[in-house]
Amino acid sequence: MTDVAKAERARIHAVTSLPEAAGREALALQLALNGLTTEQARAALLAAPVAAVGGRAGDSSIGLALATSKPEGQSNIRDVSAAWDGVLTARGMRLREGEEV
Structure with a gap:
């Protein structure tokens, strides 16, 4: 695996592992897959409503x-x-x- 691929995987993992991703998992994944940085994704996730139980x-x-x-x-x-x-x-x-x- 190349260093670029490793860095991309680490960024995606970082975004999807943010505490702000709880209840917004699908959005976090989309943000990560669309290239947002961890800080950009955090800001977007904080602006999005959290899914209630059942999502x-x-x-x-x-x-x-x-x-x-x-x-x-x-x-x-x-x-x-x-x-x-x-x-x-x-x-x-x-x-x-x-x-x-």
């Missing part, structure tokens, strides 16, 4: 919730996308340029 999007501080009729882990990307479209539209958010609210 559901509906448990966030901004009050967005998804209801699915399928058991957890069995929804597909179209179901999730359609559910988010409904939630965001219900909150008066535009999904596409020029769309009526």
